[in-house]
Amino acid sequence: MSEEKIEKTYYPNGVLKAEVPYKNGKRNGITKQYYEDGKLMLEMSLIEDKVSGVMRQYDTQGNLELESVYLDNSKYGVEKWYYPSGAIKAEIPYKEGKKCGIVKWFYENGNLESQTPYVEDKKQGVDKWFYESGILKAETSYKEDEECGEVREYYPNGQLKYEAYFENGVMYGEEKVYYENGQIWCVTPVQDGKEEGIAKEYDKSGKLIKTKQYAKGVCLQESKP
Numbered sequence: 001m002s003e004e005k006i007e008k009t010y011y012p013n014g015v016l017k018a019e020v021p022y023k024n025g026k027r028n029g030i031t032k033q034y035y036e037d038g039k040l041m042l043e044m045s046l047i048e049d050k051v052s053g054v055m056r057q058y059d060t061q062g063n064l065e066l067e068s069v070y071l072d073n074s075k076y077g078v079e080k081w082y083y084p085s086g087a088i089k090a091e092i093p094y095k096e097g098k099k100c101g102i103v104k105w106f107y108e109n110g111n112l113e114s115q116t117p118y119v120e121d122k123k124q125g126v127d128k129w130f131y132e133s134g135i136l137k138a139e140t141s142y143k144e145d146e147e148c149g150e151v152r153e154y155y156p157n158g159q160l161k162y163e164a165y166f167e168n169g170v171m172y173g174e175e176k177v178y179y180e181n182g183q184i185w186c187v188t189p190v191q192d193g194k195e196e197g198i199a200k201e202y203d204k205s206g207k208l209i210k211t212k213q214y215a216k217g218v219c220l221q222e223s224k225p
Helices: none
Strands: 004-010 016-023 029-034 040-047 050-058 064-071 074-082 088-095 101-106 112-119 125-130 136-143 146-154 160-167 170-178 184-191 197-202 208-215 218-223
Touching: none
Parallel strands: none
Antiparallel strands: 004 016, 016 029, 029 040, 040 050, 050 064, 064 074, 074 088, 088 101, 101 112, 112 125, 125 136, 136 146, 146 160, 160 170, 170 184, 184 197, 197 208, 208 218
């Protein structure tokens, strides 16, 4: 014969803190947790002591904040985060508890803030960030969670602001920074993630205003023409 009960705990002020249903000594059913003012904080489905089913989390005002689906304690499907207004804040796809797919974050107006591809919980592909206007803000290439390839940043007007190249998380080649008018600001040669060679800095008209001599990340000399 099965034994069922609901275990309840309370705050010092007497308000219900949590209620957990049990069956045959294990948690089974909808577990609920509450804030000290009595508002619902969390509700989740458990089967044989494991989270299986929908889990919902609420903020102190009672607004839905997070919604996830579990199977045997592992996240599956798309986890959703919300703004207090109810607008979607993030969509995070999971498979067997690991991020797998395109993770998306949104501005409250609904515009995309970022999108990041994941495989087995690691960034894999081009990570993109956007201004609230929708204009591309930055893009970074990843391979197994490490920067690998081109990294670029942009001004709100869409003009290129910064660019560099990485291999296995380490910068190589030339790091370039631009003025908002498109003119090159500075160019720095990089080897194994450290400045190496002559870095040049320009004014907004394109005139060379400074050079720096580097060796293994150390500035040996600075001069002006």
